[in-house]
Amino acid sequence: MALGVRLRYLLSVVLLLVTSATHATPWEQVKHPSPDFPQAIGSYANGCLTGAEALPLDGDGYQVLRAERARYYGHPNAISYVQSLAKLAHYQLNIGLLIGDISLPQGGRFSSGHSSHQTGLDIDIWLRLAEQPLSEQQLAKPQPLSVVDLKGYQLVKHRWDSRHFELIKFAAADEQVARIFVHPVIKQQLCDSEQSSDRAWLRKVRPWWGHHYHMHVRLKCPENSSSCRPQAQPPVGDGCGAELASWKPQPKPSKPKPATTPTKKPIKIMPEQCLDLLQLTQHTPTS
Numbered sequence: 001m002a003l004g005v006r007l008r009y010l011l012s013v014v015l016l017l018v019t020s021a022t023h024a025t026p027w028e029q030v031k032h033p034s035p036d037f038p039q040a041i042g043s044y045a046n047g048c049l050t051g052a053e054a055l056p057l058d059g060d061g062y063q064v065l066r067a068e069r070a071r072y073y074g075h076p077n078a079i080s081y082v083q084s085l086a087k088l089a090h091y092q093l094n095i096g097l098l099i100g101d102i103s104l105p106q107g108g109r110f111s112s113g114h115s116s117h118q119t120g121l122d123i124d125i126w127l128r129l130a131e132q133p134l135s136e137q138q139l140a141k142p143q144p145l146s147v148v149d150l151k152g153y154q155l156v157k158h159r160w161d162s163r164h165f166e167l168i169k170f171a172a173a174d175e176q177v178a179r180i181f182v183h184p185v186i187k188q189q190l191c192d193s194e195q196s197s198d199r200a201w202l203r204k205v206r207p208w209w210g211h212h213y214h215m216h217v218r219l220k221c222p223e224n225s226s227s228c229r230p231q232a233q234p235p236v237g238d239g240c241g242a243e244l245a246s247w248k249p250q251p252k253p254s255k256p257k258p259a260t261t262p263t264k265k266p267i268k269i270m271p272e273q274c275l276d277l278l279q280l281t282q283h284t285p286t287s
């Protein structure tokens with residue numbers, strides 16, 4: 001290993017240890033976007049972001065939740081995506097969107113929640129549709145509203161209506177969208193509700209645990225972000241058949257499973273550009 005590479009590896013490991021030993025990650029100490037050209041760098045779950053834009057906290061058809069966490073920064077594509085979707089939701093569905101996490105001012109890892117959202121291209125949008133604007137207190141401590149009965153593995157029908165279907169379909173229709181994650185029960189509902197022959201959008205809507213009170217929109221790598229690592233395309237087809245059915249939890253086998261040794265997670269090495277960005281930010285005095 002060359003000396004430079006080894007130093008970077010060590011820095012990466014130190015950052016990881018600092019992150020797990022204390023609460024905030026180094027990325028959470030960064031208060032402003034970098035002044036560079038907008039670029040998503042690395043992968044969704046191991047990367048950073050230059051030239052981020054802030055989503056204005058209150059806009060046409062949306063409100064930002066828990067703004068004190070400063071997770072409302074994104075690549076300009078993500079910011080304009082949210083603004084256009086919110087306008088559609090407002091004027092076509094007569095609802096306001098509640099926007100959860102996007103990214104930190106320069107991307108990177110959160111200390112809590114999910115491991116993605118690192119490159120300014122992931123956006124959480126709650127499935128609680130706001131018919132009235134939320135108050136400041138409600139925005140600071142929002143109550144999630146799950147549309148899935150997790151134990152019964154079924155939709156909570158009185159919390160779901162056609163606006164959810166329309167919203168997710170609008171969200172998936174945008175060319176920039178790579179994937180939208182929702183709970184498998186929600187995906188099934190979307191599969192069953194699509195009556196037209198237009199089922200191509202369903203391919204982008206992917207089942208994933210945890211997404212029962214929000215959907216997670218993931219945009220493709222933007223043009224001019226040459227260091228952005230895309231994800232492989234979802235499997236061909238609408239994903240409504242056997243694959244979706246396989247998510248349904250099966251009754252537990254009566255025999256206990258043989259004990260398996262836990263596998264160690266590999267240490268993620270941050271892209272060099274992100275380590276440089278962090279070092280630069282930490283050594284630049286702020287006014």
Ligand SMILES: [Zn+2]
Nearest residue numbers: 114123124216
């Ligand atoms: Zn998310």
